[in-house]
Amino acid sequence: MELIIQDIGFIIGTTLMYATPLIFTALGGVITERSGVVNIGLEGMMFFGAFVGAAVAYFSGSPWLGLLCAAFGGTFWGLIHAIACVSFRAEQIVSGIAINFLGAGSALFISRLVFDGATQTLTVVNKIPQPLAFLFGEGKMFSSSGFMGLVFNQFATVYLAFFMVALVWFVLYKTRLGMRVRAVGENPEAANTLGIDVIKIRYGAVMMSGFFAGMGGAAMSIAVVSRFSNTLISGHGFIALAAMIFGKWKPQGALLACLLFGAAKGFEIYLGAKGVPVAGDVLAMLPYVLTLVILVSFVGKTTAPAAIGKIYEKGDHI
Amino acid sequence: MISGRLKALFLRGPIGLTVVSIILGFTVGGIVLVVAGFNPFEAYGAILKGTFSKPKYIAYVIIYATPLIMTGLSVAFAMRTGLFNIGAEGQFIVGAMVAAMAGYALHLPIWLHVPLCLLLAMMAAALWGGLAGYIKARFGVHEVISTIMLNWTAFYLSNWSLTLSGFGKPGTGKSFTIQETARIDLFSQWKISKEGIQFIRSHEYLGDVLKAPVNLGIVVAIVLALLVWYILNRTTLGYELRAVGFNPHAAEYGGINVKRSIVTSMSIAGGLAGAAGALQVMGVSHKIAKLAVMEGYGFDGIAVALIGNNSGPGSVLAGFLFGGLKYGGSKIQDAVGAPTEVISIVVGTIILFIAMPKLIQTLLKFKKG
Known part of the structure; x- marks a missing residue:
């Protein structure tokens, strides 16, 4: 019985750990898409953030500085995406694809310059800390390998991600700013006539999506693992994008979807450790199949913000 | 004028x-x-040199460009119908997997084995792409999201297939090598024969070209590009698909079955990306291996399609550009350290x-x- 509980604890723990980078990035997706701008470049922003986070944490010795710089690194590509999409009315998906090439390319370019030609950073000594670590271990309140330890002895980024979900939810639904963001995403023309600066809101939202995606990348490179490598963020940004849509463009929905993807990873690792490789691939496949099934059966066409992906031109309307 | x-x-x-x-x-x-801190002229010069200075290099550029042209065609074709096929990556994987299976399991004469292998792979990938089209047409789920899901499903499906006995070579993480009769390599046997070695030594240019794994893939890619151009610009089907891409409401009003067009277009796009995967197996790798990360053929295909203005001939040119950059670019590290x-x-x-x-x-x- 105790073993089973311990196993469950292990699965929950790994689920939370692997869901965290996705949660940050998906939140970024929620913010930008609610303002009406598609950001398929989340992958590139996450990739860049993962590198910046690990590189800064390596050189400065401070994981928090790494996390912050990663967020600003993501914000930079958010700015580029915003300039293209908002100011120059670019095709949003095409610009996002460009950001994916640019984010990944520039991260690896800088990595090779700074880390002696390598497409990975050296190991970060000071990872993001585990704030509740004082509760777990020998002679402490809980054993670190017991259920409580496995579930709650998490990196600070895990707690931060849950906090951010609540914060984004609050801002989006309970503040004036959030209402404006949603209005711009639903009907920019009407928002404009009400005196909302559509351009400014969209710039802010797209840059915030970069901010969160950058953090998501760092949550991978300096918490889940302790270095950046060129294969670390392979498709996670796209999964976060899917989680955001799966979660119906809501922060709380995105959270649940990310937990589902995280759980699949958790089970995959658990079964891998138990030596069941066959089920591993099938299980890893499940959340994607499940997402499709759920999209087909529950999610209709109408949940996306109405003005999503549409180019807004001030002065088109009278 | x-x-x-x-x-x-x-x-x-x-x-x-x-x-x-x-x-x-x-x-x-x-x-x-x-x-x-690098000299860009030196760096770009190194790319040019690494692309054109030896016949072998040009052969490699063609080999690099071949799958990119086809995934580019796949994305471009869908785009002309107003669909964004991010799923070329997964369709490529499905095509490669089926080609590897058919190439290994079937024992046929070469004139039948090669086309059958390609056809089966294209059909499977067409179903894979068509599924995204169907989900969009029937349930209104955006193809970007469904193809992202299908990419990862294909990814794990392919890895899982390697655990099947009789397909995956135990303990290697790879599939068994496909039969000689399913390969499209040129002169591969002859190259290692006595006469072949003699020929390569004595013919400076041709011999150098033959050092690269030259194969028939590029011929198929160009034929497919012409076919795409023909279908889009010279057939009723192409006209209908383009009409849907231009304005689905107007197309529907004009009597075009928009839903069917979506499924058709995604199926064709899937088939094209599947051909890329199949030819990569039949001409270059001869097997598939367990994937650790997405290989990026499909994502690069998006770039190729966009640079090629979503047309058949454009994809060929952009595919060569991208293939050249990828191959030549891999050399600037050694040449100038950039x-x-x-x-x-x-x-x-x-x-x-x-x-x-x-x-x-x-x-x-x-x-x-």
């Missing part, structure tokens, strides 16, 4: 936009190189500018006066 028309095509048409974007892409890449990834920055910048036609048009007008 003619120059006026040319000017119009260049200034307002797609060619000018693409050419200017490419120039800007290399310029930005050059600036990045300067900032990083990171290879400047290529991604150049490509990304080109696409970013292609996304902003209005900016380019403003720039062009500004230049004129």
Whole structure:
């Protein structure tokens, strides 16, 4: 019985750990898409953030500085995406694809310059800390390998991600700013006539999506693992994008979807450790199949913000 | 008169936009190189040298370009129907997997085995792509999201298939090598024969070309590109698909079955990406291996399609450009010490500018006066 509980604890723990980078990035997706701008470049922003986070944490010795710089690194590509999409009315998906090439390319370019030609950073000594670590271990309140330890002895980024979900939810639904963001995403023309600066809101939202995606990348490179490598963020940004849509463009929905993807990873690792490789691939496949099934059966066409992906031109309307 | 028309095509048409974007892409890449302390002329020179200075290099560029042309065609075809096929990656994987299976399991004469292998792979990938089309047509789920899901499903499906006994070679993480009769390599047996070695030694140019794993893939890629051009521009089907891409409501009003068009278009796109995967197995790798990360053929295909203005001939040209950059770019590290990834920055910048036609048009007008 105790073993089973311990196993469950292990699965929950790994689920939370692997869901965290996705949660940050998906939140970024929620913010930008609610303002009406598609950001398929989340992958590139996450990739860049993962590198910046690990590189800064390596050189400065401070994981928090790494996390912050990663967020600003993501914000930079958010700015580029915003300039293209908002100011120059670019095709949003095409610009996002460009950001994916640019984010990944520039991260690896800088990595090779700074880390002696390598497409990975050296190991970060000071990872993001585990704030509740004082509760777990020998002679402490809980054993670190017991259920409580496995579930709650998490990196600070895990707690931060849950906090951010609540914060984004609050801002989006309970503040004036959030209402404006949603209005711009639903009907920019009407928002404009009400005196909302559509351009400014969209710039802010797209840059915030970069901010969160950058953090998501760092949550991978300096918490889940302790270095950046060129294969670390392979498709996670796209999964976060899917989680955001799966979660119906809501922060709380995105959270649940990310937990589902995280759980699949958790089970995959658990079964891998138990030596069941066959089920591993099938299980890893499940959340994607499940997402499709759920999209087909529950999610209709109408949940996306109405003005999503549409180019807004001030002065088109009278 | 003619120059006026040319000017119009260049200034307002797609060619000018693409050419200017490419120039800007290399310029930005050059600036990045300067900032990083490299001489951009030396770096770009190294790419050119690494692409054209030996016949073998050119052969490699063709080999690199082949799958990119086809995934590019796949994305381009869907795009003309107004669909964004991010799923080329997964369709490629499915095509490669089925080709590897059919190539290993079947025992047939070469004239039957090769086309059958390709056909089965294309059909499977067409179903894979068509599924995304069906889900969109029937349930209104955006193809971007469904194809992202299908990419990962294909990814794990392919890895799982390697655990099947009789397909995966135990303990290697790879499949069994396909039969000789399913391969499209040119002269592979002859190359290692006595006469072949003699020939390669005595013929400077041809011998050098033969050092690369030359195969028939490029021929198939160009035939498919012509076919795409023909279907889109010379058939009723193509007209209907383009009409749907242009304005689905108007197309529906005009009596075109929009839903069926979506499924058809995604199926064809899937088949094209599947062909890329199949030919990669039949001509280059001869097996599939457990995937650790997405290989990126499909994602690169998006770039190829965008740079090639979503047309058949355009995809071929852009495929060669991208293939050349990928192959030549891999050499600047050794030649001048500059990171290879400047290529991604150049490509990304080109696409970013292609996304902003209005900016380019403003720039062009500004230049004129």
